[in-house]
Amino acid sequence: MPVHLLAAIYASAQPFAKFDEYLSVLNAYSTPPTEQLWRIVWEILLQEIHTPHLASLQAGLLYLHKAPEKSQSAVADSASVWSFVGLLVGLATSLGLQLECGPMGLPAWERRLRRRLWWAIYAEDKWRSLLMGRPPYIRNDEWDVTELDDKDFHIDEAQIVLLPPPSSPLAQDVLQAQQFQCFARLSRIADEVQHDL
Structure with missing residues (x-):
């Protein structure tokens, strides 16, 4: 790491x-x-x-x-925060995360990570732009990543032995994934709302 x-x-x-x-x-x-x-x-x-x-x-x-x-106040509307979001969006597009990675021939773990990272960056851009009253960095015609699904949160067998046993069958893998999937969908709705303002 x-x-x-x-x-x-x-x-x-x-x-x-x-x-x-x-x-x-x-x-x-x-x-x-x-x-x-x-x-x-x-x-x-x-x-x-x-x-x-x-x-x-x-x-x-x-x-x-x-x-x-x-020494800092918890100000959401900071120029440095918005600039940093722009930096992260730039890094994401430099890595090609805005492109659907299924046909790229990448290992499964990397495809899952790339898709999760794209949606995390997308959500940051949409919510922070709405919160700060600024135009988003990411435009709808610039990306083609499909929505997240449960397969994007699959944990490889080799990594499962490192985790404590879940309290229920749905605990770690599925519940957290569903929350993040809903958050990503909600981010798309937030973008539509902001676009229509």
């Missing part, structure tokens, strides 16, 4: 450490290096703009959702 993606995962998980018995005690005696982790993500993302990878986009999406620093 690339360093910047690992740093983004650790930094994103940091606010939840207080709910873990071990980590809450550990963090009581030393401040976690959350801002240093986010700085690593930012610096490597800026280096990888010229040669982006799927992991760059994943790290960028996590960075987009980082909690504001104590």
Whole structure:
């Protein structure tokens, strides 16, 4: 796993450490290096703009959702946030995520990841443009990715052994997938609403 993606995962998980018995005690005696982790993500993302990878986009999406620093206010209408969304859309199109990847001959895991990433970027663009009152970066005539389905969230057998057993047959694989699928469809509706304004 690339360093910047690992740093983004650790930094994103940091606010939840207080709910873990071990980590809450550990963090009581030393401040976690959350801002240093986010700085690593930012610096490597800026280096990888010229040669982006799927992991760059994943790290960028996590960075987009980082909690504001104590000195920052939680302002949604920030020029830097909107510019960063544009950067992520640019990275996604540089990677060709806006194109249906079924006929590309890619491994199944990569097709699933590319499709999920496209819809995550699409949703960010649509909701943030609506929230900020700005035109979206992604236009309807510029992409052809089909809607997500349950197959896009399939977990390979080799990875299942690493997961704890689900509490029900639908727990991890299907329920989360359905929520994200509905969110992606709702993003399309939000785009139509904004377009008709």
